[in-house]
Amino acid sequence: MKNQDHKELNYFEYWTRRNFLKAAGVWAGAGILQPLFPLIGAGKSIAAAYPDEVLSIEKYTKGRVKPGMVISKSNAELVKDICTEGLYTELTRGREIKIDTTTLRVEAFTPQPWIEATLRNKGQAVLDNKGQLRSKDGRPWIGGTPFPEAKSALEIMWNQLINFRRYDDEVEPFREVVIDGSGTILRRVAGYFVTIYTNARTAVDPRPIVPAYKDELYRVGLTFVEPFDVYGLSIVTTGFYDAAKDIELTGYIPNLRRVRRLPSTQRFEPPGPYNVYYSSDISLHNDPILSWNWKLIETKPMLLPSPVNVGAFAPGATEKDFVFPYAENQKYPRTTWELRPEVVVVEGASDLPGNPYSRKRLYYDVITSRAVCAETWDKQGKLFKFMTYFFGSFEYAGGKANAEAGLSFANVQTDTHSNIWIFPEIGGVKFALNVGTKTEDWFTDRAMISRARR
Amino acid sequence: MRQAKVLLCEVLVLLILIAVHSIAWGQNYTVGPFEITGFYQFTVDTPTEHANPNNSACLSFIVGPFKCSPGLQKKGGKPDLLLMRQLLDLNIFGKFNENWSVTLEPRFFFDMTKIADNHFRQYESLPDRFPGNGWMLRGGGNDFKAEMWQAYADYRSGNWWVRAGKQQIAWGEAIALRVLDTVNPLELSQNLAFDRAFEEFDRVRIPQWFLRADYTIPNESIPDLTAEFILNPGIVVPTILPPQGSPLNVVPAFLKVRNQVKQGEPTVGGRITGTVEPVQFSLNFVTKPNDDAIGVFRNAMVPPAAPFGNCLVGAFPGIPPKTPCLILNGHHPRIYIVGGSANYNWTWAGAILRAETTVTTNAPFSSNTAGTPVKIVDRPVWKTVLAVDRPTYVIPGLDSMSISLSFFETFTGGKLAGITDASGSKVDQAVHVITVFLKQPLFEKRISLEFLGYFDTDDAHWLQPGVHWEVGDHVRLDLFYNKFGGAEKRGTRFGSNLNFVNGPFFRFTYGF
Numbered sequence: 021m022k023n024q025d026h027k028e029l030n031y032f033e034y035w036t037r038r039n040f041l042k043a044a045g046v047w048a049g050a051g052i053l054q055p056l057f058p059l060i061g062a063g064k065s066i067a068a069a070y071p072d073e074v075l076s077i078e079k080y081t082k083g084r085v086k087p088g089m090v091i092s093k094s095n096a097e098l099v100k101d102i103c104t105e106g107l108y109t110e111l112t113r114g115r116e117i118k119i120d121t122t123t124l125r126v127e128a129f130t131p132q133p134w135i136e137a138t139l140r141n142k143g144q145a146v147l148d149n150k151g152q153l154r155s156k157d158g159r160p161w162i163g164g165t166p167f168p169e170a171k172s173a174l175e176i177m178w179n180q181l182i183n184f185r186r187y188d189d190e191v192e193p194f195r196e197v198v199i200d201g202s203g204t205i206l207r208r209v210a211g212y213f214v215t216i217y218t219n220a221r222t223a224v225d226p227r228p229i230v231p232a233y234k235d236e237l238y239r240v241g242l243t244f245v246e247p248f249d250v251y252g253l254s255i256v257t258t259g260f261y262d263a264a265k266d267i268e269l270t271g272y273i274p275n276l277r278r279v280r281r282l283p284s285t286q287r288f289e290p291p292g293p294y295n296v297y298y299s300s301d302i303s304l305h306n307d308p309i310l311s312w313n314w315k316l317i318e319t320k321p322m323l324l325p326s327p328v329n330v331g332a333f334a335p336g337a338t339e340k341d342f343v344f345p346y347a348e349n350q351k352y353p354r355t356t357w358e359l360r361p362e363v364v365v366v367e368g369a370s371d372l373p374g375n376p377y378s379r380k381r382l383y384y385d386v387i388t389s390r391a392v393c394a395e396t397w398d399k400q401g402k403l404f405k406f407m408t409y410f411f412g413s414f415e416y417a418g419g420k421a422n423a424e425a426g427l428s429f430a431n432v433q434t435d436t437h438s439n440i441w442i443f444p445e446i447g448g449v450k451f452a453l454n455v456g457t458k459t460e461d462w463f464t465d466r467a468m469i470s471r472a473r474r
Numbered sequence: 475m476r477q478a479k480v481l482l483c484e485v486l487v488l489l490i491l492i493a494v495h496s497i498a499w500g501q502n503y504t505v506g507p508f509e510i511t512g513f514y515q516f517t518v519d520t521p522t523e524h525a526n527p528n529n530s531a532c533l534s535f536i537v538g539p540f541k542c543s544p545g546l547q548k549k550g551g552k553p554d555l556l557l558m559r560q561l562l563d564l565n566i567f568g569k570f571n572e573n574w575s576v577t578l579e580p581r582f583f584f585d586m587t588k589i590a591d592n593h594f595r596q597y598e599s600l601p602d603r604f605p606g607n608g609w610m611l612r613g614g615g616n617d618f619k620a621e622m623w624q625a626y627a628d629y630r631s632g633n634w635w636v637r638a639g640k641q642q643i644a645w646g647e648a649i650a651l652r653v654l655d656t657v658n659p660l661e662l663s664q665n666l667a668f669d670r671a672f673e674e675f676d677r678v679r680i681p682q683w684f685l686r687a688d689y690t691i692p693n694e695s696i697p698d699l700t701a702e703f704i705l706n707p708g709i710v711v712p713t714i715l716p717p718q719g720s721p722l723n724v725v726p727a728f729l730k731v732r733n734q735v736k737q738g739e740p741t742v743g744g745r746i747t748g749t750v751e752p753v754q755f756s757l758n759f760v761t762k763p764n765d766d767a768i769g770v771f772r773n774a775m776v777p778p779a780a781p782f783g784n785c786l787v788g789a790f791p792g793i794p795p796k797t798p799c800l801i802l803n804g805h806h807p808r809i810y811i812v813g814g815s816a817n818y819n820w821t822w823a824g825a826i827l828r829a830e831t832t833v834t835t836n837a838p839f840s841s842n843t844a845g846t847p848v849k850i851v852d853r854p855v856w857k858t859v860l861a862v863d864r865p866t867y868v869i870p871g872l873d874s875m876s877i878s879l880s881f882f883e884t885f886t887g888g889k890l891a892g893i894t895d896a897s898g899s900k901v902d903q904a905v906h907v908i909t910v911f912l913k914q915p916l917f918e919k920r921i922s923l924e925f926l927g928y929f930d931t932d933d934a935h936w937l938q939p940g941v942h943w944e945v946g947d948h949v950r951l952d953l954f955y956n957k958f959g960g961a962e963k964r965g966t967r968f969g970s971n972l973n974f975v976n977g978p979f980f981r982f983t984y985g986f
Contacts, residue, residue: 208947210502232697246502247947248985251511251565266821275676277644281754281817285824286865289873293919293944373824374867374874447502447509448569460633464698465747465754466688470628470635473509473567474577 056387057168061139065124066361066387074321074361075122077102085119087358090342092116102323102359104383106395106406106432113435115352118342120326122358128327128413129388131422133223133454134186137164138389145178151310152263153178160229160261163222165389173314173366177305178263179389180382182237184303185424186390188224189216189457192424193446195332197348198294201435205348207294210246212449214462215239219261223454230459237261239463245447245473250292252474255282256463263309272468279465288374296438297407297429300375304382304394304407311372317365317381324363324385325392325410326356331426331441333414344410344426346441353428353439355410362386377404398433406430416444416451423453447473503986508576512564512986519557519665519979521721525550525593526974529719531726533798535776539728546595546719546727553593556721556977557665560584563623573631579624579681585617585664587721597717600663606737609683609709611640624681633690640681643704645745645758647815647828648859650674650926651882651909654758654813654830657704657743658682659765663716666724668956668975671911671926671938682741683709699748704760706741712806713765722975724897724965731767731804739763739808755816758832762811766896767804768838771846775799805850807838813857825864828880832857837886839893839901847898853888869914876913882906897965905967906931920944924954934962934969950983 056069073079078086085091085098096111099119103111111117126135144155145166151174153161166182167175196209218233233239237259244250254272269282287300287307300307329344331337339347342354364384369377378399382391392411398404410426429438444451461467503510530545544550566578585599600619602610612621626639646654650671658679660667667678684706691699712735716722725731743760776798813832820827837855840847861880868875884905895901912925921943928936940954955978962969 206946245509245511248511248513249944249950249983251502252567268819275673276649277642277676277679278646280647281819281826283824283826283863283865284819284821286874289915290919295918448507459697460690461630464690464700466635466690466698466700467630470630470637470688471575472577474511474565474579 055169057139057142060126060135066126067124070361074359075124077119077122077359080321080359087119087121089119090116091119099323102321104322104381104393104395104406105403106430107323107357107393109403109432110352110406110430113352116342116354117323118354118356119323120328120356120358122361123327126387127422129390129411129422131186131223131453134164134183137162137222138168140164141166142168147174147178150264153182160234161220162228163220168389170364170386170389173316173368174309176316176364176366176382176384177309177314177368180384180391181303181305181309182220183217184390185215186222187215187217187423187453188221188227189452189454190214190423191449191452191455191457193443193449193451194440195346195348195443195446196295196438196440198296198436198438199349199351201351203349203351206436207292208246208348209244209250209292210446211242211244212446213240213242214457215241216457216459216463218459224456233459235261239459241462241468243471243473252472254468254472255291256468257284257306258463260308264311266308266311267306270465270468272472274472274474279468285373287372288376294436294438295429296405296431296436301394301396301405301407301429304391304409305368305380307370307372312368312370312380314366314368317367319362319364319386321359321361322363322383323357324360324383325408326358327412327422328356329410329425330412330414331410332443333412333416333421333425344428344441346443348439350439351435351437353426355408360385360387366391403432406432416453418452418455421451421453506568507570508566508568510564510566512562513983514985515559515561515563515981515983517557517559517561517665517979517981518555520554520977521552521556521974522977523552523973525552526721526723528723528726528974531728533726533728533800535798542727544593546723547593548595549593551593553591553721555587555591556975557979558586558590559664560586573629575628577624577626577628578622581621581623583614583619583621583664585619588617594721595719597719599717599720600661600714601717602714604712604733604735606710606735610680610711626681633692635688637686638684640683641686642676642679642681643684643686644675644679645756645815647817647830648861648880648882649878649911651859651880651907653832653857653859653882654756654815655679656765656811656832657741657760657762659711659713661714662724663714663720663722665979666716666722666975668936668938669979670924670940670942670952670954670981672913672924672942680711680714682706682711684741696748696750699746701744701746703744704741706762708738708740710735710737710739710741710763710806712763712767712804728799729769730799730801731769732772732801733767733804733806735806736763739806743811753816753818755814757814758812760811761808763806764809764838765806767806768840768850768896769802769804769847769898770840770850771848772801772803775801802847805838807836807850807852809837810835823864825862828859828861828863830859830861839895840898842892842894847894851893853886853890853893853901856883856885856887858883858885873915873919876911878909878911880909882909895966899964899966902932928968930960930962930967930969932960932962932967932969934958934960934967936968936972948985950981950985952979952981952983954979 141164165179170176193212198207217238218230218236221227241256243254252274258268269284272279331344332346334343337345342356344355347353366382368380377396380396383393384391392409394407396405408428427440530541532542562582568576588594598616626641629636643657661678661680688702741762745758747756811834815830818827834855836852841851859882863878865874908929910927914923926938937957943951958972960969963971
C-alpha cells in the first residue's frame with residue numbers, strides 16, 4: 021500500500037533529495053516507496069514501489085505525452101528531458117517512436133529462472149577487495165542478479181555483465197544491415213551467434229557452474245554466412261570470470277582452413293567493413309569490467325525500449341509497425357518506448373590502448389537490473405554512438421522467450437546505423453534458448469573446424 | 475578471331491553476373507538443405523621485366539646452355555600477360571541435421587592467356603598429367619577446365635568428428651610457410667603461389683581424398699585434448715607445376731620430367747592438440763609420398779634422334795632439332811615428418827607468439843655425378859618458424875595495423891656435396907628467411923593496404939604490396955605487385971630467378 025505522504029510529495033523535489041542521499045553514500049537502492057524485490061518475489065507488479073508520476077508518462081509529462089502517441093521530429097521536444105541525448109538527436113533527424121504504458125512486471129523482460137535465482141540468492145553476493153564477484157562462501161557467483169539493490173557503480177556493472185541476456189545458452193541467427201545517413205545500404209551481413217555461460221548458470225545443468233570451464237564466464241561464437249567473402253568465418257570470444265583478465269579470441273579462418281588464436285587488442289575497431297560498432301560495444305560493454313573505471317551519475321525516470329519490440333518474431337509485422345520490424349531500408353526502424361521509473365546513469369572511462377571514447381554511459385533500469393541503452397562520447401566530448409538492445413517477450417519454436425530480438429548501433433556523428441535483427445532461422449541454424457549447448461560442440465577448435473561451412 | 479572470342483567470353487560473363495545478381499541479392503541462394511555461395515573472379519597478371527628464361531633455356535653439347543628464342547614461346551620477347559583468367563568458384567554447403575553436413579566446391583576456369591596474348595603456343599592450363607589423375611575430378615581442354623575441387627561429408631557426434639572425402643587439411647601456426655602445412659600438395663600451374671598473400675594457399679592447396687577423424691579425449695586436465703587421425707588410402711597427387719611453354723614455367727626447356735607417381739602409396743598421419751594454459755599446442759606426424767618430383771637421369775636425346783630431336787619437336791613445330799633434351803624420371807619417395815607447434819597469448823604485449831617445427835627424417839635429394847642426377851639420397855631436414863602477431867596503432871586516427879613477423883630456418887643435415895633439391899639447385903646447410911606481413915585498414919575497413927615481404931638472408935626477396943577494396947556486399951577489387959629480386963638465383967629460393975614474374979596483377983571479384 022502506498023504511503024499517502026509520498027503521494028503528496030512534489031516528485032522533483034523528492035528526486036533531488038534522493039540524489040543528495042546517493043551522493044552522500046546512503047543510497048538505498050531499488051524502489052522509492054518500498055523495496056522492490058519483495059514485490060517481485062511475491063509475483064506482484066512493481067506499481068506499489070513507485071509514485072504514480074513515474075509509472076505513467078501521461079502524469080509525468082502532465083498530459084503532454086500519452087501512451088499510443090507517436091513521437092517524431094515535430095514533437096520531439098515533449099520527451100527531451102526523459103530521453104538519452106542520442107535518442108533525442110535521432111528523433112530530431114526523423115526517427116519515429118511510439119509511446120507505450122510502463123511495463124510493471126519484470127517477467128516481461130527477464131526469464132523466470134533468472135528471476136527465481138535472483139530472489140533465492142539475494143544477499144549472497146560480495147565484491148572482494150579487488151572488485152571481483154564472489155558468493156559469501158568465497159565461490160564464484162551462483163546465479164541471478166548478484167546485487168538487486170546495487171549500491172555502487174561496480175555492483176551495477178556486475179549485474180549488467182554477469183550474464184547480459186540471462187540465459188545459460190543461446191543460439192541466435194541474425195541479419196545486420198548497415199545503412200548510412202542518406203539511407204543507402206552499405207553492407208548486409210548474416211550469420212548466427214551461439215553463447216554459453218559456464219558460471220552463474222540458472223536453468224541448465226550443470227548448475228551453477230560447468231566444472232571443466234570454471235575459470236571462464238562465457239564463450240560466444242559468431243559465424244558469418246553473408247557476405248560471400250566472410251562465409252564460414254567463425255570467431256569465438258572467451259570471457260573469463262576474472263574481471264581483470266582480458267578476453268581471448270580464436271577464429272576459424274576459411275582462407276587458412278584452420279583455427280587460429282587471434283590477438284584481442286583490436287577491441288576499438290569495427291569487426292568488419294562499415295560496421296558501426298566496435299568489439300568493445302557488443303552487449304553494450306564487452307571489455308573486462310575492471311578494465312574500466314565506473315561511477316554513478318544520477319538516477320531518474322527515462323524512456324527505454326518496451327518489451328513489444330520483438331522484431332522478426334512479431335507475426336505479420338510490417339515496416340509501419342512499431343516493433344523494430346525487419347526493414348532493411350529504414351535507417352530508423354520503428355520502435356516502441358516507455359517510461360521506466362528508475363534508471364541509474366552509470367558512466368565509465370578507460371585508458372585501454374586505442375580507446376576513442378572519453379566516456380561511456382549505460383542507462384541501467386533498476387527494475388530489470390540491466391541497461392539496454394548506452395552512449396559514448398569521443399575525445400572531444402561530442403556524442404559519438406548511441407546503442408540500443410531490444411529485449412522482449414515472444415513465441416518461437418521452442419516456446420516462449422524473454423530475450424533479445426534486435427539491436428541497433430548508431431554513429432550519431434555520421435548518422436550511420438548497424439541494425440541487427442534476430443531471426444527464427446538462418447542457414448539451417450535455429451533460434452534456441454537454454455537447450456544444453458556444450459562448449460565441446462561449438463567452441464573448441466575441433467568443433468569450429470567440424471562446423472565449417474567452407 | 476581472337477578478339478571475337480574474348481568479346482564472347484565477356485558477354486557470357488556478364489549474362490552470368492546478371493543471372494546471379496537477380497537470384498541472390500543480399501541473401502544466399504538455397505536449394506533444399508543446400509546453401510550456395512561463391513564468386514566470379516577475373517584476373518589479369520602482367521609481367522614488367524622480361525620473358526620467362528625457362529621457356530628459352532636450351533642446351534647444346536657444344537656450347538652448353540644457351541638462350542634459344544622464341545624457344546617454347548610462339549613469339550620471342552616479353553609476353554603481354556602472365557595470366558588472364560576467369561574463375562567461377564562455388565561453395566555448396568548442405569546441413570542435414572546436427573550430425574551431418576556436406577560441402578562441395580566446384581570450380582570452373584577459363585584461362586584466356588593464350589587467346590589474348592599471341593606470344594604463347596597452345597599449352598594445357600591446369601594440367602593433371604600423371605597416372606591416377608582421374609581422382610582429381612578435373613576435366614576440360616587447354617583453356618577451359620572444370621573440377622570438383624572439394625567434396626566431403628562431415629559427421630559429428632559427441633566427442634567424435636569425422637570428415638571423409640576430397641578435402642584440404644591445414645596444420646600448423648605458420649602462414650605462407652610450409653612447415654607443418656604439408657599434408658596436401660600444391661597446384662602451382664596458374665599463378666605459382668604468388669596470388670594475394672592474405673589468401674595463403676587456399677586456392678592452391680590440392681584437396682585429396684582423406685578420411686579425417688577427430689576424437690576429444692575426456693580428461694580432467696586438458697578439456698580440449700583431441701587426437702586426430704588422417705588417412706589417404708593411396709590416391710596420390712604430386713605438386714602440379716605450370717606446363718612448359720606457359721608464362722610461369724619453372725622447368726628449363728631442355729628438360730623433360732616424367733612424373734613417376736605411384737598410386738597406392740598412402741598418406742597416414744595424426745596429431746594431438748590441446749591447451750595447457752596459456753599455451754595451445756600440437757604434436758604431429760605424417761608419412762606420405764614426397765610432393766615434389768625428385769629428378770633422376772633417364773636418358774638424353776641428342777640430335778638427330780628419332781622420333782624426336784628434342785623433347786618438344788612434334789608438340790611445338792618449328793623448334794629446330796639441334797638442342798639436346800635431357801629426360802629425368804621424377805620420383806616421389808616416401809617421407810616421414812614429425813613436428814609440433816605452439817602458440818602463446820602474450821597479453822602484456824598484446825601479441826600472439828607462435829612456434830612451429832618439423833623434422834623430415836629422410837627428405838629426398840638428387841645425388842649428382844658430373845652434374846647429372848643419378849640417384850636419390852635422403853637427408854634429415856629440420857624446419858623451424860618463430861612468429862609474432864601484434865596489431866599496432868601506427869597511424870593516428872586509423873584502425874590498428876596487423877603486423878606479423880616470422881623467422882624461418884631450414885637446416886639440412888648430413889653431407890651436402892653433390893646433392894641437389896627438386897629444382898636441381900645446390901642445397902645449403904642452413905637457409906634463413908624473415909617474413910613480414912602488414913595490413914592497414916582504411917576507411918572503416920573498406921580498403922586495406924597490404925604488404926608481404928619475404929627476405930632470404932642469402933640475398934633473395936619477394937615483395938608484394940597491394941590494395942584490397944571492398945565495394946558493397948558483392949564487389950572486391952585487388953591490385954597487387956609481385957617483385958622478386960636479389961643475387962640468389964637458385965630454383966627453390968625466391969630470388970631473381972623468379973623476376974620474370976615481376977609485375978602487377980589485378981582482380982575483379984563478384985561474390986554472391
